[in-house]
Each structure stands twice: as structure tokens, then as C-alpha cells.
Amino acid sequence: MVGMGVQLEEGVREGRLVNESVPAGNSKKKGQEVNMVKGQPRPQAHRTQFDPIPMKYADLLPSLLKKHLVQTRPPPKVPERLPAWYRPDKFCAFHQGAPGHDTEYCYALKAAVQKLIRDKDLSFET
Secondary structure, eight states: OHHHHHHHHHHHHHTSSOOTTSOOTTSOOTTOOOOOOOOOOOOOOOOOOOOOOSSOHHHHHHHHHHTTSOOOOOOOOOOSSOOTTOEEEEEETTTTTEEESOGGGOHHHHHHHHHHHHTTSOOOOO
């Protein structure tokens, strides 16, 4: 047992073993300053602002389809992990009756209507 202790001490002295009781070179001594670490705030995702319309999107969609201003979109795949906003009891006519959201809250339909308004292909009498 004494021989093993001598071998350990020699290993530490020669640098083959690390003596855990000796503080590592990168540790800070007491009394040294510590710089403040500040994280960067996550940038807010830019959400498109949609102009308000004087009717419900669900009521507007049939006339847009009839005038060939928009076309319905194929239903998206149901995600394996359902997002918090996913509502299986709501259905979207713009996405051919797909579950997950209501026609009134369909981002794709709102974006299509906003583009029609911006391009002056759609206007509402006020």
C-alpha cells in the first residue's frame, strides 16, 4: 500500500496524474472581479399586419372563389406534435375543410386577401 502511495505521488509530480487537491490553473482566486454576462433578448418575430375588413373571412371566401380571385389550398398534413394553436374541432374552408383552425383565423387566407387589397384587386365600399 505504501508503494502505491509513492507511485501516485511520483505520477502527480511528473504530470502523468492530476492532483485534485491542487486548484486548476483556470479557477478564479477569491477577490477577483467577475464580469457581468448579459444575454441578448430574442428578436420578436415579425407578424404581418392585416387591414381590417368589414365582414367575416368565411363570408368573403365564396365570392372570392366565384370571381377566381383565390383558389382553395390542399389540406396541410396534420403535424405529429400538435402545436398549441391546433384545434381539431375547427375546420378551414380555404384549406378544403382541413381540421386545425377556423376559416376566420386562417393566416393563408388573410394573407391572400391582404395581397388582393394591396394590388387593388379587392376593395370594400365604405
